[in-house]
Amino acid sequence: xxxxxxxxxxxxxxxxxxxxxxxxxxxxxxxxxxxxxxxxxxxxxxxxxxxxxxxxxxxxxxxxxxxxxxxxxxxxxxxxxxxxxxxxxxxxxxxxxxxxxxxxxxxxxxxxxxxxxxxxxxxxxxxxxxxxxxxxxxxxxxxxxxxxxxxxxxxxxxxxxxxxxxxxxxxxxxxxxxxxxxxxxxxxxxxxxxxxxxxxxxxxxxxxxxxxxxxxxxxxxxxxxxxxxxxxxxxxxxxxxxxxxxxxxxxxxxxxxxxxxxxxxxxxxxxxxxxxxxxxxxxxxxxxxxxxxx
Amino acid sequence: xxxxxxxxxxxxxxxxxxxxxxxxxxxxxxxxxxxxxxxxxxxxxxxxxxxxxxxxxxxxxxxxxxxxxxxxxxxxxxxxxxxxxxxxxxxxxxxxxxxxxxxxxxxxxxxxxxxxxxxxxxxxxxxxxxxxxxxxxxxxxxxxxxxxxxxxxxxxxxxxxxxxxxxxxxxxxxxxxxxxxxxxxxxxxxxxxxxxxxxxxxxxxxxxxxxxxxxxxxxxxxxxxxxxxxxxxxxxxxxxxxxxxxxxxxxxxxxxxxxxxxxxxxxxxxxxxxxxxxxxxxxxxxxxxxxxxx
Numbered sequence: 349x350x351x352x353x354x355x356x357x358x359x360x361x362x363x364x365x366x367x368x369x370x371x372x373x374x375x376x377x378x379x380x381x382x383x384x385x386x387x388x389x390x391x392x393x394x395x396x397x398x399x400x401x402x403x404x405x406x407x408x409x410x411x412x413x414x415x416x417x418x419x420x421x422x423x424x425x426x427x428x429x430x431x432x433x434x435x436x437x438x439x440x441x442x443x444x445x446x447x448x449x450x451x452x453x454x455x456x457x458x459x460x461x462x463x464x465x466x467x468x469x470x471x472x473x474x475x476x477x478x479x480x481x482x483x484x485x486x487x488x489x490x491x492x493x494x495x496x497x498x499x500x501x502x503x504x505x506x507x508x509x510x511x512x513x514x515x516x517x518x519x520x521x522x523x524x525x526x527x528x529x530x531x532x533x534x535x536x537x538x539x540x541x542x543x544x545x546x547x548x549x550x551x552x553x554x555x556x557x558x559x560x561x562x563x564x565x566x567x568x569x570x571x572x573x574x575x576x577x578x579x580x581x582x583x584x585x586x587x588x589x590x591x592x593x594x595x596x597x598x599x600x601x602x603x604x605x606x607x608x609x610x611x612x613x614x615x616x617x618x619x620x621x622x623x624x625x626x627x628x629x630x631x632x633x634x635x636x637x638x639x640x641x642x
Numbered sequence: 643x644x645x646x647x648x649x650x651x652x653x654x655x656x657x658x659x660x661x662x663x664x665x666x667x668x669x670x671x672x673x674x675x676x677x678x679x680x681x682x683x684x685x686x687x688x689x690x691x692x693x694x695x696x697x698x699x700x701x702x703x704x705x706x707x708x709x710x711x712x713x714x715x716x717x718x719x720x721x722x723x724x725x726x727x728x729x730x731x732x733x734x735x736x737x738x739x740x741x742x743x744x745x746x747x748x749x750x751x752x753x754x755x756x757x758x759x760x761x762x763x764x765x766x767x768x769x770x771x772x773x774x775x776x777x778x779x780x781x782x783x784x785x786x787x788x789x790x791x792x793x794x795x796x797x798x799x800x801x802x803x804x805x806x807x808x809x810x811x812x813x814x815x816x817x818x819x820x821x822x823x824x825x826x827x828x829x830x831x832x833x834x835x836x837x838x839x840x841x842x843x844x845x846x847x848x849x850x851x852x853x854x855x856x857x858x859x860x861x862x863x864x865x866x867x868x869x870x871x872x873x874x875x876x877x878x879x880x881x882x883x884x885x886x887x888x889x890x891x892x893x894x895x896x897x898x899x900x901x902x903x904x905x906x907x908x909x910x911x912x913x914x915x916x917x918x919x920x921x922x923x924x925x926x927x928x929x930x931x932x933x934x935x936x
Contacts, residue, residue, distance in 0.1 A: 408774050409714075416710055416767065420703075441754060455751045460735060460766045461773035461785070461849060469763075469770040472754045473710065476763040479755035480702050491755070555755060 354378040357398045362501045379418035389429040391549055394422050395436045400507035408466035415470025423481045434490040434549045435478045440468045444594045451600040452556045462592045482554040490548050495560025495599045499538030500626035510535060513571055514624055517580035518631045527589030529568035532596045536561040537619035540612035547608040560599035561612040577624055648672040651692045656795045673712035683723040685843060688716045689730045694801035702760035709764025717775045728784040728843045729772045734762045738888045745894040746850045756886045776848040784842050789854025789893045793832030794920035804829060807865055808918055811874035812925045821883030823862035826890045830855040831913035834906035841902040854893035855906040871918055
C-alpha cells in the first residue's frame with residue numbers, strides 16, 4: 349500500500365501503526381503534481397483535500413486545484429495503470445439543500461460565487477471528470493458522496509463541529525454555535541464510512557452513491573450530548589451563521605443499502621464515546637507537553 | 643487588439659476586416675497553455691470554448707479544461723497585467739431550470755454526471771475561479787451569463803438551433819426537431835450581446851449578470867418562422883430529446899437593465915432576416931465551390 353499525502357492537514361502520527369509494515373510506502377507529495385508510481389496499481393482511493401471550511405478557505409485556489417487538477421492526475425494514473433479509482437465526493441455537492449432527505453438524483457443548490465464554492469464546485473467538477481473517464485475512457489470509476497464523518501484521529505483544530513465541540517468541552521472552552529444552532533447534520537462514524545468505501549470500491553457502480561448516517565441532529569442537540577458525555581459545564585457562544593452554511597444535511601442511503609448491502613452500525617452515542625476517549629487522551633498529552641520545561 | 647484562438651471552431655475568415663488594422667495581432671494558441679503576451683493588457687474577454695453540445699462533446703476533457711485551466715490561465719494573466727477580465731459564462735450554469743424566468747440568484751439544476759457536464763460544470767467552476775480572483779486577489783472580474791446568441795458568422799455546422807434550422811431550410815434539408823419541439827429558448831442577436839458585454843466590462847459589477855433576450859420561443863415556433871422567412875417547404879424530422887436538454891430557457895435581465903442600462907433592441911424577426919441573408923450568401927458560395935471543376 350502506498351499513501352500519498354502533502355501533510356497539509358494530515359498527521360504522520362496517524363500512520364504510525366502502518367509504517368512498520370513491509371508493504372507500506374509513504375510518499376509526501378501534492379496530487380496537484382502528476383504522480384510517478386512504480387509498478388502495478390490496482391486500486392486508488394482519492395481522499396485528498398481539506399474538508400472543513402476554515403481549512404479549505406485558507407488557500408481557496410489550492411483547494412479548487414486539489415479537487416480538479418489533483419483528481420485529473422489520479423484519473424490519468426488510474427487509466428495508465430488499469431486501476432479502479434474511487435472519488436471521495438461529498439454531500440457539499442448538494443450545497444444548501446432544499447429537500448430534507450438528499451438522494452443522488454438531487455442536483456443541488458450550490459452558490460458558484462461564494463466562500464464555499466472553491467470546495468463545492470471543485471468537488472462537483474471532480475465528479476464530472478470521474479463520469480467522463482468512466483463513461484468514455486473505460487476507467488472503473490466509483491463516486492462516494494460522503495456526508496459528515498467523525499471519529500478518532502481527527503485534527504483537534506479541524507474545524508468541523510464534532511471535533512470542535514469535543515475539544516472545546518475537554519479544554520473547558522465555550523462551545524461555538526453558529527446561528528441559532530437549529531441547522532442539522534448527520535454524523536457517520538469513521539469505521540462505518542471506511543466499510544462503505546471498501547464496499548463501493550468492490551462494487552460495479554459508476555454513478556454517485558451517498559455514504560452517511562441518516563440520523564439527523566441539530567447542532568444544539570449535539571452540543572448538549574457532548575456536554576453530557578464529557579461532564580463539562582462550559583457555556584455556549586453564539587456566532588453568526590457563515591454565508592451559504594447548509595441548513596440541513598441528511599443522506600438518503602437507499603442506493604448504498606441496495607447496491608452495497610451497507611448501512612452504518614455505530615450509533616452516535618457509541619461513536620461519540622470513542623471519539624471523546626481519543627481526544628481526551630490527546631488533550632491530556634498536549635497539556636503535559638505544555639507543562640514540560642522547554 | 644490581440645485575438646487568441648486555437649481555431650477549433652473559429653474561422654479566420656471572420657477576422658478578415660480586422661487583420662489589416664495596424665493594431666491587430668492574431669495568436670493561434672490554445673488557452674489551456676499559459677499565454678505569454680508582451681506589453682500592457684488592459685482588458686481580457688474570455689470567449690473561449692465551443693458552446694454547442696455536438697461540438698463540446700467531441701473531446702469532453704478538452705472542453706472541461708478549456709473552461710477551467712484556460713480560465714485560470716487568463717485570470718493569472720489578468721492578475722499579472724492588472725487587466726480587467728470578463729468571463730463568458732452561460733445560462734448552462736442553470737442546467738435544466740425549474741423556474742421559468744432564470745435570475746442570477748437561482749443556483750441551477752445541473753447534472754454533474756451526464757453528457758453536458760463537461761461544459762456546464764466547467765463553466766460553473768470558471769465562475770468560481772472568477773469569484774475567487776475578484777473577492778480575494780483584487781482582480782477586476784466580470785461574469786456574463788450568456789443566453790442563446792445567434793447571428794451572421796456562426797459556423798454552418800455549429801449545431802445550435804438557429805443555424806441548424808436556417809442552414810437546413812436554405813439547403814432544402816428537413817429541419818431537425820428534438821423531442822416534441824415544445825422546449826423553449828430565448829435568442830439574442832449578436833450585436834445586442836456584444837453591446838452588453840462591452841457595457842458589463844465598463845461597469846463595476848463583479849457578480850454574475852445575465853445577458854440575453856427575454857423573448858421566449860418554442861422550437862416549433864422558431865422552425866415555422868424560419869420556414870416562412872426562407873420560403874422553404876421542407877418537412878420536419880423528429881429525433882429524441884438528448885439527455886439533460888433544458889426544457890425552458892429565459893433570462894431575467896433586471897440586473898443588466900439596472901446596472902448597465904442594457905436590453906436587447908434587435909427583435910428576432912429582424913435578427914433572423916440578417917442571419918438568413920448571411921447564411922444564404924454562404925450556402926450559395928459553398929454551392930459554387932462544389933460546382934467548380936476540381
